[in-house]
Amino acid sequence: MKNHENSRTESARWAWNGAVGTENGCRARSAGLPWRNKTGKKLIWGYELVTATRMKTWIAAVLVLLFGALAPDAGAAHQAPVRIGLTATFPNDQYRALEEWRRYLERRLERPVEFVRRDSYAEAMDLLRLQKIDFAWVCEYPFVFFKGQMKLLAIPLYRGRPYYQSYLIVPAGDRSTRSITQLEGTVFAYADPYSNTGYLSPRFDLQQAGYDPQQFFRKTIFTWSHRKTVEAVASGLAQGGAVSSHVWETLSTVKPELTAATRVVTTSAEFGFPPFVARTGIGAAVFDDLQRVLLTMSEDEDGRRLLRHLNLDGFMRGDPALYDRVDSMIRSFSAQ
Amino acid sequence: MTVNTLRICLVEDDELMGEALSERFEMEGLACDWHPRGKDALLALQRRRLCCQATRC
Amino acid sequence: MRRWFDLSFRYKVPLWGSALIVIAALAVSAAFMAQAYDDLRRDLVDSSASLGRALARNVFPAMLNDEVWRAFEIIRAPLSATPGDSTVQPEILLALDQRQQVFVATDPVAAPLSIQMSEIGGDYPALARQLATAPETATVEHIGEQHLYVAVPIADDGMRLGTLVVVHSKDVFLPRFWSVAQRGALTGLLVLALLLPINWYWGRRMAGPLVDLARSIDSVSEGVPHTPPPTDYPYRDELGRLFDAYGLMVRTLQDKNRLEKEMIRSERLAAIGRLSAGVAHEINNPLGGMLVALDNFKRRGGHDQRTLKTVAMIERGLSQIRDTVGAMLVEAKVKSRDFGPQDLDDLVTLLAAEARKRKVTIDIDSNLSEEVPLPATLLRQILMNLLLNAIQASDPSAEVHCTVRRTDGAVVVETFNTGRPIPEEVMSHLFEPFATGKENGSGLGLWVTYQIVSQLGGQIVAERLEETTRFRVVLPAGESA
Structure with missing residues (x-):
């Protein structure tokens, strides 16, 4: 029991480190999982989840203890942790896989790693610019938008290539819609105002078709997650939505009943995959270390297994030119 | 005392009995006056002195 | 409905x-x-x-x-x-x-x-x-x-x-x-299953005596006053009081009935008495005359044998008539001495021959110590008649029992005998003349007894008790003169 108490204190300290800008009192519940400390915002009904959260606190505490005991280099454990911001660029409720990934990174980097989750890209970008986090996996839209304020670290490979698309989805019951232009006057679900595939791309299409995206839909809602956009469309809350092809395809394997309730109407042109970026003032050693770890992830069995969980094939160094299409889209809107 | 002076006064309302008794007295040699009603007998007794009287009711 | x-x-x-x-x-x-x-x-x-x-x-x-x-x-x-x-x-x-x-x-x-x-x-x-x-x-x-x-x-x-x-x-x-309702319904059914049989039992128990009572009342209205219903109903509620009242009513009715019967019978017997006394009186007078006339005729003499035989037959017949009529003419006003204890001894002596013939023993139980102010002749005749009857009705070798009791203001005479009981149809006409159940006998004994008792102002009752026939005579008797 004494150990348990200690671990709680430890967890709490970790949580404080990552708890910048959280405004919800429920954070304490998930204190053991730093990358979950914003769950308070998503109040979930019922006791099961509370219990589950408590369980995770436990698991996290035990893992931390184990890790502390097994750490080969005590000195490494006392180094400042590498803080990585995660957003909704992937179906981010695979908590166990994420935890394994974090431990994998810690092992490879030989220093503590913290995942800091944020629902909105804007928040993650803010943390990055405020240097509260060192790295972030964000959408290419903010990367392009805040060009020069962050460095490109690595680009994930999805189906072997650093590209993905925006899917226009409608409820499965809707058999007639063939184009986004047919959804005039409906409720439309966006993921995030800084999302490319979940916001910029469909608006660009409308603009190209000669509509005013501001007036086109009767109502638009932000779900702050591609996965939830799928849910919103599947439940009929929205009559249309735009999602990342990577998220939709991943969901279609892990939660086929959810994607089965939706129908993909159109797919957009290919965009560069959401990149891993680093804050500008990041130390070269850490930057190189993490870049190397990511680029070589596909070379060991653990890494490949984790990549399979993330439905990715690996990472490449990448080139900002991959995102030129987004850049032109942004400019097209700014020009108006 | 002579036979003529000794008479029986019979008072009997039943005709048959009176007659039968009168006949019997006569057979026995006794003089008898038979009166069916007592009132007649009393009147007769006032007129004549009798030595005895017999009544049967 | x-x-x-x-x-x-x-x-x-x-x-x-x-x-x-x-x-x-x-x-x-x-x-x-x-x-x-x-x-x-x-x-x-x-x-x-x-x-x-x-x-x-x-x-x-x-x-x-x-x-x-x-x-x-x-x-x-x-x-x-x-x-x-x-x-x-x-x-x-x-x-x-x-x-x-x-x-x-x-x-x-x-x-x-x-x-x-x-x-x-x-x-x-x-x-x-x-x-x-x-x-x-x-x-x-x-x-x-x-x-x-x-x-x-x-x-x-x-x-x-x-x-x-x-x-x-x-x-x-x-x-x-529905689950609540089912539970409720089940409870209700249980309660019904418990209460209905109780109610049924209680209802029948309440109704049973009433039904019996109604049946009895029906038979009363049909003129058959039954004894009260056989239901044993021990409680003092309205029903119990009703039963009591009914029982009282039935008993009153029975008493009234018996009294009425008694009255009718004694009226009848009195009427018969008056009639027979009148007839006897009317017969007696000419009969006396005829007998005197026949005597005169015989005394006159000079008759042949055949005539004398005929006259003797007539005389015999007339004598028989006189006896019968004489028996019917109960003369209670005759002067007689008072009845004394020695009269009982005389009676035993008088009855001894008849008793011996029937092998019956006579047991007279008396508490008389002195004379009672009742005419000896009449009381003797009463006792004679009753005991003769008893001896004749008794089984052979049995015992005829007689009690004579002097009480305050009365003399109670009872005779008991076993043997052939008096048939029901005879019982109701027992004290009427010629109501005899015997082959030989005048048929006047009990009637005469009744007449004597009546004239003495007493009562006579015949009863059958199990094996025994009892006659009970109560005669009022003041203090000895």
Whole structure:
């Protein structure tokens, strides 16, 4: 029991480190999982989840203890942790896989790693610019938008290539819609105002078709997650939505009943995959270390297994030119 | 005392009995006056002195 | 319908009781079920309201920020409970804005975003009207045809953003209601199963004596006063008093009946007595004359044998008539000495021959110590007649018992004999002339006895007791002169 108490204190300290800008009192519940400390915002009904959260606190505490005991280099454990911001660029409720990934990174980097989750890209970008986090996996839209304020670290490979698309989805019951232009006057679900595939791309299409995206839909809602956009469309809350092809395809394997309730109407042109970026003032050693770890992830069995969980094939160094299409889209809107 | 002076006064309302008794007295040699009603007998007794009287009711 | 009311109490009391019990059980069950239904509905409304208030607090910031998806997640949460969960789940939840437009609903297909609630149809227009008139902060409850609506304000710090409506299908608590109702019905049936037999037993027990009583009264009205009903009813309630009264009535009736019979009989006997005395008197006078005349005739003499024989026959016949008539002419006014103890001895002597002939012993038990002021002749005749009868009726070798008791103001004579009982048909005419049950005998003995007793102002009663025949004579007798 004494150990348990200690671990709680430890967890709490970790949580404080990552708890910048959280405004919800429920954070304490998930204190053991730093990358979950914003769950308070998503109040979930019922006791099961509370219990589950408590369980995770436990698991996290035990893992931390184990890790502390097994750490080969005590000195490494006392180094400042590498803080990585995660957003909704992937179906981010695979908590166990994420935890394994974090431990994998810690092992490879030989220093503590913290995942800091944020629902909105804007928040993650803010943390990055405020240097509260060192790295972030964000959408290419903010990367392009805040060009020069962050460095490109690595680009994930999805189906072997650093590209993905925006899917226009409608409820499965809707058999007639063939184009986004047919959804005039409906409720439309966006993921995030800084999302490319979940916001910029469909608006660009409308603009190209000669509509005013501001007036086109009767109502638009932000779900702050591609996965939830799928849910919103599947439940009929929205009559249309735009999602990342990577998220939709991943969901279609892990939660086929959810994607089965939706129908993909159109797919957009290919965009560069959401990149891993680093804050500008990041130390070269850490930057190189993490870049190397990511680029070589596909070379060991653990890494490949984790990549399979993330439905990715690996990472490449990448080139900002991959995102030129987004850049032109942004400019097209700014020009108006 | 002579036979003529000794008479029986019979008072009997039943005709048959009176007659039968009168006949019997006569057979026995006794003089008898038979009166069916007592009132007649009393009147007769006032007129004549009798030595005895017999009544049967 | 009338036929049901004409039924015997034997069935009517249990039937009515059963009907009342069933009605009572039904009424109680109905009240119980209504209460249970109401309670369940109340529970549902209360839990709906508390759920609604809890959700409304969380929906408030989402609504404030126009976060439709967050609000959707919040109100959807209660619906995600696992199947088989015993808690009652709402069917649908709606968050309305200030203009009663749907901000978000758990069923966006049925209630799309931004439409006016009243446009959803069904019970919603009525609910919308009710909400429009309800106070700002009130929880509104609306019962529709198939659903139950509970609306709570989405408000914080006095600012109302809209309304949260929790909709339950009425179906959800029907199964619970039925299980409660079934339990109630089962209890009711148990109570009935217990009460109905008790009622049936009690009803029959109450009705049984009444039915017997009614039957007895019926037979009384038909002129057969039975003894009181054989029911043993020991209680002092109205029924018990009724039985007592009935018993008293029957006994009174019996007494009256017996008295009437007695009176008729003694009237009859008196009439016969007067008639026979008159006839005897009228016969006696000419008879005396004829006998005197015949005597005169014989005394006159000079008759041949045949004539004398004829006359003798006539004389014999006339003598027989005289005896008969003489027997009928009971002369109570004759002067006689008082009856004394020695008369009993004489009687034993007189009866000895007859007793010996029948091998019967006579036992006379007397407490007479001195003479009693009753004519010896008559009392002797009474005793003579009764004892002769007893000897003749008695079984051979049996004993005839006689008691003579001097009491205050009376002499009681009783004779007892075993043997052939007096037949019923003879009994009722026992003291009438020529009512004899014997082959030989004048048929006048008991009649004469009765006449003597009557003239002495006494009573004579004949009774059959088991094997014994008893004659009891009570003669009034003042103090000895």
